[in-house]
Amino acid sequence: DLTHDAAPLGTTTGEPPSSATSCSPPSPLSCPSDNDGRPVTGAFKTPEVIHITGSKGVQIGPVYNISSPIVQTTPSQQQSSREDQQPDPRPPREHVLQMLQITREISESDKALIGEHLGDQWRQLGREMDYSSGQLDNIDNDHRRLQDKIYELLTMWHDKESSAATVAQLTRLLMRIRAFEVFKRFHRTLNL
Structure with a gap:
């Protein structure tokens, strides 16, 4: 006191x-x-006695702000730094449009390819396919390997949708979950 x-x-x-x-x-x-x-x-x-109430970010004691020096860049340096950045991960629009034109049902080799490369995004894909968390948990518990879980998910979707489970529809789903690398591999295997 x-x-x-x-x-x-x-x-x-x-x-x-x-x-x-x-x-x-x-x-x-x-x-x-x-x-x-x-x-x-x-x-x-x-x-x-000082009472502080209802405050956020109150600093008691000294504050030391350490920042890097400001470096001025010329327009040519800015241009080269943009070129050094990572390329856009999205696939070319033409490739997406080509895949959306394919109306054949997905094949066993399509399922195997997606299963091999999709990874942890399989649950997100399952939600886009309108499967409940319980159904996804059952797949997770029934299969040990990730590749098998994805293959089972695609097989269930193919059985449910039958002739509507097309390459075009799978392309839409992959684009919705932003699985761009998987899409690019899928596109390359179709030799379009």
Whole structure:
């Protein structure tokens, strides 16, 4: 409690109360001192209490901001830095349009290829195919290898959709879950 060393209520003269005639041991809150460290009589410091409520990001203490120096670039440097960036992961629009024209049902080799490369996005694909979490959990529990889980998901979808489970429809699903690398591999295998 910071208020126990303050002057009692009603004391206005700055004189110490009768029970506080000496300061032993001296403390910065209870007994103010002069420059030589000797207690000053007749003056009491009132401790300062600050209440902070409803705040976010309050910093108590020093703040050290360290930032890298600002480097000015020329337009030619900006151009080359854009070229150094990663290429766009999306497949070319022409490839997507070609795949959307293929109306044949998916084959066993299509399922195997997707199963080999889809990875952890298989649950996302399953949700896009309108399978519940319970159905996806059953596939997960029934099959140990990830490749087998994906193959089973595609087989269930093919059985459910029958002739509607086409390359074009699978392309739409792969694009919705942003499985661009899988799509690119799928496109290459079809030799379009």
